[in-house]
Amino acid sequence: MAQLTLNILAITVFLVSYYSTTTVLVLVHGKQTYLKDNCHPSKCSKHGPSVRFPFRLDTHAPHCGYDTLILSCFGNNTILTLPSSDNYNVTLIDYKKTMMGITRYSWNPHCPWFQFSEPNVNDSLFIPPIPVDLIWLDCSDMLTSVSDYNFLAGPMSCLESVSVGHFIYVAWPYEDIAFIPSTCTKTKNSTLLTGPKVPPLDYRGDISPSEFQQVIRDFAARPVVALYWKDDLINCSMCEKKWWHRCEFNLETKRSFCQESQMVLKAGLTVGATSLILLVVFAFLYVHHQSRKKKSIRQKIEHFLRNYRVMDSTRYTYKNLKKMTNRFKKRIGVGAFGTVYKGELPNGIPVAVKMLHRTACGGEQFVNEVTTIGRIHHVHIVRLLGYCSEGEKQALVYQFMENGSLDKYIFSTRWRNRHFSMEEMLVVAMGIAEGIEYLHQGCDQRILHFDIKPHNILLDHNLVPKISDFGLSKLCPKDQSYLTISAARGTMGYLAPEMYSRNFGTVSYKSDVYSFGILILEMISGRKNTDPLRGAGVQSEEVLYFPEWIYEQLAQGKDLYLVLDVGGNEEIAKKLAIVALWCIQWSPEDRPSMTRIVQMLGENLQNLEMPPNPIVPSSYSIDTSGQSS
Structure with a gap:
């Protein structure tokens, strides 16, 4: 058993070493072949979005992504360059939702709202973002509780410079105009592009008043716009939604296909193999410990049998026991430490053979039995006729009692x-x-x-x-x-x-x-x-x-x-x-x-004298707390 465990351990270590050091994997998906190491996912910074198909960095091979979905790294920033438009910083890429969050690459933190124009997505695979109409309210006094008004946010500190001494609020354009406070006047209309963390603001039912206020505050601080790409041409969103799958590109057919994530597979292989190694190591140590423990028990028993004179008791082999019990055919009892079988000696005398369980307290029961009844003879003590100690098997042979137990x-x-x-x-x-x-x-x-x-x-x-x-x-x-x-x-x-x-x-x-x-x-x-x-x-x-x-x-x-x-x-x-x-x-x-x-x-x-009540001890008194004294 120990040798088998060592062999399994050696094979497992070899397999894990082989797969863990392999850097170039050729993946087969039906008849499609994809060279993985040329198009591995990349990041411009530790916390930046992962760039992979259908996107690619400008430093990757052309087949790693679409020409109109090229990103670049500038310092720690991931940059999207659109035709006839500004550069945008990519803050996130959600491949399952086919959406990325973008902000202006260069902007004035004082009031970025003024500086964000709708990106030009013509001649690209992106869908134009959805604008939302808003109105600005110029109020002479600060409103005591904005929460009293539905779909009203502010005051917008970065907009107050337009009219010094006034307070600027942003309101939902479809709200009844009667709700506007008397101290406020409508000054202008504005637009808000949909962000990546909120639903489209096409109608009021999509968002609660408190969510509206939070969206306005976040967008005013730093506008992040959700930009979706056309998945109907790429066919990747359904693949990305599958667990441990992602979209890849086939060099031969020039088409995308769904591939199980090899990073996950490789991590799974490493983790699984490591777990297997730990399991095998644990099994080996356990088997080794048990083997040493059993060997020690056998040595103690043999030492005991050599130094202890068992009177009138015969030592049998395990083969002898199988023969006298007809291969342990008739079981006559089961105890805490062993199972008893009926047997017969060669001279025809019936016997009871008790096979001790391997967990019988490290051989203590065997030694106890041999030490006690092996040395005494009494009409009311069962007689030990023989015993067996062979490897892990210990047994005791008694005289057979026809009427069983009391x-x-x-x-x-x-x-x-x-x-x-x-x-x-x-x-x-x-x-x-x-x-x-x-x-x-x-x-x-x-x-x-x-x-x-x-x-x-x-x-x-x-x-x-x-x-x-x-x-x-x-x-x-x-x-x-x-x-x-x-x-x-x-x-x-x-x-x-x-x-x-x-x-x-x-x-x-x-x-x-x-x-x-x-x-x-x-x-x-x-x-x-x-x-x-x-x-x-x-x-x-x-x-x-x-x-x-x-x-x-x-x-x-x-x-x-x-x-x-x-x-x-x-x-x-x-x-x-x-x-x-x-x-x-x-x-x-x-x-x-x-x-x-x-x-x-x-x-x-x-x-005979009548005894005291055994339930109330004579030398102990029980107090009300139930403790003896």
């Missing part, structure tokens, strides 16, 4: 009624408790599971429970009372309060005790602990947290089986409920050890 029995009415009596439920609970006790006390180091839940309790053909899935487990010395972890470990709903916040206590083996308590409550209720409690014994408008409700039932001396619909031995149901409530005490210090729990499960109900 959750399908306790959360399914059909299975639960068929297999579990209260006596059997007590046996299963006792087996799980003994398994957890062994993890906490039976090994050289204490093993904290951190993910006790029905899904991780497997049942063999005799319904003997086996604790499985040690991917989140941790080892710690027996004399260590707490454990430091960077983040909460486990499944939502089974996590002890201290997993969420250290304000509730320290993380220790008591966290497994809490999860076990939740599991027991789910066993006797047949419902998930996160489900709100509705129905028997609960008002229809009420929603209670199940542990709170079960505590109230016991505290009031009510029978559990009448509302739980479990039937059987009521004493066993109450015993399991009391043990579970002790396990889920808010403070870890108030929870019993697993050794004590095993003893409690074996005692008579009358010998």
Whole structure:
């Protein structure tokens, strides 16, 4: 993968270098050929208009534009010279509107209006500009509010020199003469040529009074006239309106044609190729980083396997796993860290093969599983028969449990009624408790599971429970009372309060005790602990947290089986409920050890002490702000 990425990167760099350094492009448009470098767009200054077909500068080749649309540069100015007329400075060229804005090249800034004459466009491809008639008003007093009069602009300071002490205003000639103030008299008529930024002023409906006043002020400051060219002879306006297209000229046919903008194409090619390079570089760095990371993980795992003695466990190859699972044909379960398939050893013994996901926390789950169940044997701990570590593939081979996981029995009415009596439920609970006790006390180091839940309790053909899935487990010395972890470990709903916040206590083996308590409550209720409690014994408008409700039932001396619909031995149901409530005490210090729990499960109900309400912690008080103290 890394080598392929390097090859793509090299090819991309070559292509970008080739196209970016090409200065002469031969463009093909159907059968038309256009030599691009002879007629490139030009500017007389940085902020001047771009000159290209149908225009050309006088320094360009004749085929670059029409003879009557020649422009020239004089300093930073773009100059238009018309036959029998003055020179004009070109301020803008709009190829989509076939229009350019022009001003007098040399003019007196004091009052340019007097100096602007209508350009002579005879014998050219330009259309004569549209003149607009105006009238001048000579007022003896300055008008207090020009906005009170429609289509009136002024006073025009540059015109006041004509009549010293008077104020000159410009008005719309078609306005009712009655609107003229009594202090004003009409002095003369004038004309205004249409500017490039306003519509033609043929009739009043084209422009508002405020726009009229702005046009007059702008034109008085420096007249800019819109000059349109005859596009019907050039046929370029429709082409220019297309996105990324512009009009060009064909040397062979002597006609214009529509060509996609090569500047945009070239810029697009450069930008696209640059983006591709960055993308490939990023991909290469990512692949390289992932490759090094995976290599480091493989080395750590191999180092672990070489230095750690896995008792009675066989190391299999990936080929062995494919053969024993018939190419992973039968999937029997999916977990957070891997997928489980049913397989068979060469001697016919059924096994469960768990293929760990590649994202399983850098091989931590694999190491955890091998470290824990690979070294212990207990009747209530699932047995590890073998493992596989080959490249990026890690797998674990367990003994196969015919009856699957506990959750399908306790959360399914059909299975639960068929297999579990209260006596059997007590046996299963006792087996799980003994398994957890062994993890906490039976090994050289204490093993904290951190993910006790029905899904991780497997049942063999005799319904003997086996604790499985040690991917989140941790080892710690027996004399260590707490454990430091960077983040909460486990499944939502089974996590002890201290997993969420250290304000509730320290993380220790008591966290497994809490999860076990939740599991027991789910066993006797047949419902998930996160489900709100509705129905028997609960008002229809009420929603209670199940542990709170079960505590109230016991505290009031009510029978559990009448509302739980479990039937059987009521004493066993109450015993399991009391043990579970002790396990889920808010403070870890108030929870019993697993050794004590095993003893409690074996005692008579009358010998068990009623626990405090687990919802109101005994060592914590909750103030009105909701913060613990």
